Amino acid sequence: MDVTFKELEAYLFHHYGQWGKEQGLFMKLVEEIGEVAEILNMRSGSKAANEADTQEQLANELADVIHYTVAIAAINGIDLGETIIRKDKKASIKYNHDVDLETFIAGKKAQTTG
Numbered sequence: 001m002d003v004t005f006k007e008l009e010a011y012l013f014h015h016y017g018q019w020g021k022e023q024g025l026f027m028k029l030v031e032e033i034g035e036v037a038e039i040l041n042m043r044s045g046s047k048a049a050n051e052a053d054t055q056e057q058l059a060n061e062l063a064d065v066i067h068y069t070v071a072i073a074a075i076n077g078i079d080l081g082e083t084i085i086r087k088d089k090k091a092s093i094k095y096n097h098d099v100d101l102e103t104f105i106a107g108k109k110a111q112t113t114g
């Protein structure tokens with residue numbers, strides 16, 4: 001099952017919105033980024049952790065980072081999907097990318113429907 005930013009924001013607003021504790025959510029976000037760092041350090045470290053063993057842990061911690069990032073956006077009424085498209089468009093022009101995100105998505109959709 002796929003989830004969109006809009007769906008995740010609506011869900012997290014339902015979950016956190018009425019309390020609006022962005023400082024607490026930000027502290028959780030930083031904690032989760034630290035957990036990602038630990039796993040990446042483990043994977044590149046001399047103890048050479050099995051990459052397959054840490055793959056699921058990495059996925060879980062990245063999901064936690066997204067959770068708190070989107071939660072902060074949601075309680076502040078930020079449309080993260082729209083913001084990502086808008087920022088990418090600017091970056092695509094600035095850094096001369098061959099395609100921007102919105103065009104890339106439209107192309108993928110045309111491939112699957114056409």
Ligand SMILES: [Mg+2]
Binds near residue numbers: 064
């Ligand atoms: Mg975590």
